[in-house]
Amino acid sequence: MTRPPGAAPESGQVPGGDGVDREWTLAELAAAYAYPEPPPGTPEPWLRANMVSSLDGAAQHEGRSQPLSCAADMRIFGTLRGLADAVVVGAETVRQEEYGPxxxxxxxxxxxxxxxxxxxPAIAVVSAGLDLDxxxxxxxxPLVPTLVLTGAAAPPDRVARAEKAGARVVVAGDGASVDPARAVRALADLGMTRLLTEGGPRLLGQLVAAGVxxxxxxxxxxxxxxxxAQRIASGPPVAVPRRFALASLLEEDGFLFGRYCRT
Known part of the structure; x- marks a missing residue:
């Protein structure tokens, strides 16, 4: 990870001002991507997404995001996971990306x-039909039991198979589908407030549309x-595009790593 000469720490760069391009340490990345301090009382969840996009807006190549990635991207990927209580991911992404614990x-x-x-972190799989292996x-x-977020109308036989395999099934919707806001709140009620989603595009689109x-x-x-290829988010539109503020911007080998927070 590099920085331009004289870059300011509040721009997401390493403090020091020595102007030397160098790789960020994991400790520096962890500090740069730290979750905000929760307010007093009942901690509120903070949901961040981590996605990759090509210059022309593709979120995948041949169905996977890995061809668009690089070593620095994977270090940030690992850092974000290292800070999270739970990683929220859609069932289709679990299948395509061959997710492990x-x-x-x-x-x-x-x-x-x-x-x-x-x-x-626990992996929390969002799936209405529970069509999972x-x-x-x-x-x-898994090192930490995997969660399955589903709706109340999920097939009972698949719920039973998930529980028999050791997964914890969490109902976060009254019908067949998962309510994004309820899913986030359900995780927070389990003590998982530092949340990270890695998509895919359909799940991210639902989270954006729900305003969570x-x-x-x-x-x-x-x-x-x-x-x-899909964009990083797809699905229902929002009435008015939501504005996020740039919190930091890093660069390495032409890859840009932006962090944007809701205003």
Whole structure:
């Protein structure tokens, strides 16, 4: 991770002002991406998204986001996971990206312990139909039990299979679908207030439309993908586009790493 000469710390750069381009340490990244301090009383959830986009707006190439990524992007990806209580992800992304359970990282062990967190974030899968392979390690052998967020009308046999595999099923909707606001509140009620979503585009679109997204961490990849790939968010529109404020902007090898917070 690099910075221009004389960059100011409030622009998301390493303090010091020595003008030397260098890789950020994990501790510096953790400080730069720290969650805001919760207000007194009942802690409110803070939901951030982490997505990658090509220059021409593609969120994926051949169905996966990895071809648009880079080493620095993966370090930020790991940092955001290292700070989160739970990672919220859509069922289709679990299938396409071949999700496994989150792992414990020694670099974040002390920080997580001091924050009262477990050794790794829980993965919270949003799925109405529960069309998931419950024999995968994500469900059978996670370090922290995987959560499945679904609606009250989810197929009972699949609910039973999820629970038998060791997943915790959380109802966050009265019908077949999941209510984004209820899902966020349900996680907060379980003590998971530092939330991270990694999409996919349909889930992110639902979260945006519901007005529950607090922060967007966006990697802009210096690549052109063309084709018909999805944008980072798709689904229902909002009546008026919501304005977010730039909190920090980092750069490495032409990749831009922006952090935007709701105003």
């Amino acid at each position: 989150a792992r414990a990282r020694e670099a974040f062990a002390a920080r997580r312990k001091a924050a009262g967190q477990g050794p790794a 419950f024999s995968l390690p994500l469900f059978t052998s 997204l607090d922060e967007m961490c966006l990697t802009v990849s210096p690549m052109l993908a063309a084709g018909d």
